[in-house]
Amino acid sequence: MYDMPQIRLQDLLSNLDNTEIQEIWEVSYITITSSTAKPHYVAILADATSFCTCMNIINQGMPCRHQYRILLQSDKAVFHMGFIHTHWFESMPSETSRYATIAQGNKTYSIKPLHYIDQIRTGNVYTSTIKKTADKRIKFGSxxxxxxxSVQIAVTEGATGELTGLLTQFIMKYRRATGLNIEEVQEGLSSKDSCQRQPLVVIDNNRIPEISNPEYHKPKGRPPKRYKAVTEMANKQNITSSSKTCSHCLEKGHNIRSCAKHKASERVV
Structure with a gap:
């Protein structure tokens, strides 16, 4: 998608003064020789902001490969940590945090935000409250x-008691902080043990009523999407052929209209 420019250069820089534009670079593909291929333009502004006509830094929230190419060529191009949108960070950066910048291979820190890029970008909807809720859902799912x-392994290996004991110790350890109670769990375990310890009852097979299969009512007609067997097709052809009997020659397989003897007799007459 971003191999083609998403905006024209004059539209991208329409709201900027010419004094704010430091450099404009043209980035072309060497391997693409088609006449329809269009180059990209990267503009470097006074506050270290760089825009590209592919609009990847706006739509995806991170610099594009065209901007990285200019970072290696231009002396005025600066990599600013503000190029990366805040929704890509694990922890939300504060407004007073220092931004890491790299210019000509030298790493420095700056508290100056990117003015122009913040105007174009939409507001950050990935707030700290939403992030906490999303993190809780991810933790709950994992x-x-x-x-x-663990339950599947315990049931397969017959180690449900061991797993239950570990979970009981875990609940007892954190029940005061969470407000959960272990009594209900213990009551459930005791009732389960009592059920397991009950003696087996011998069942008389003669007293068990005979249960038959449910009645099946065959619907009328051929079932949908069913291919006919070869025998069904052959039987139908035999029935169709045997039903035709010529009234002139009394032979089977045709009628009087297609009878050759009847046509020959009409010609003679």
Missing amino acids: AMSMAKT
């Missing part, structure tokens, strides 16, 4: 997946 796997 923990639930691990719990299901």
Whole structure:
């Protein structure tokens, strides 16, 4: 998608003064020789902001390969940490945080934000509250997946008691902080043990009522999407051929209209 320019250069720089533009670079593809291929333009502004006509830094929130190419060629191009949108960070950077900048291979820190790029970008909807909620859902999903796997292994290996004991110790350790109670779990375990310890009851097979299969009512007609067997097709052809009997020669397989003897007799007459 971003191999083609998404905006014209004059539209990209329409709201900027000429004094704010330091350099404009043209980036072309060497391997593409088609007449329809269009070059990209990278503009470097006074506050270290760089825009590209592919608009990857706006749509995706990170610099494009054209901008990285200019960083290696231009002395005025600066890599600013503000190029990367905040939704790509694990922790939300504060407004007073220092931004890392790299210019001509030298790494420095600056508290000056990018004025022009902040005007074009939309507001950050990935707030800290939404991030905490999303992190909780991710943690819950990973923990639930691990719990299901543990239960399956415990049931398969017959080690449910060991798993239950580990979970009981874990709940007892954190129940005061969470407000959960372990009594309900213990009551459930005791009732389960009592059910398991009950003696087996011998069942008389003669007293078990006979259960038959449910009645099947065959619908009328041929079932949908069913291919006919070879025998069904052959039987139908035999029935069709045997039903035709010529009234003139009394032979089977045709009628009087297609009878050759009848046509010959009409010609003689």
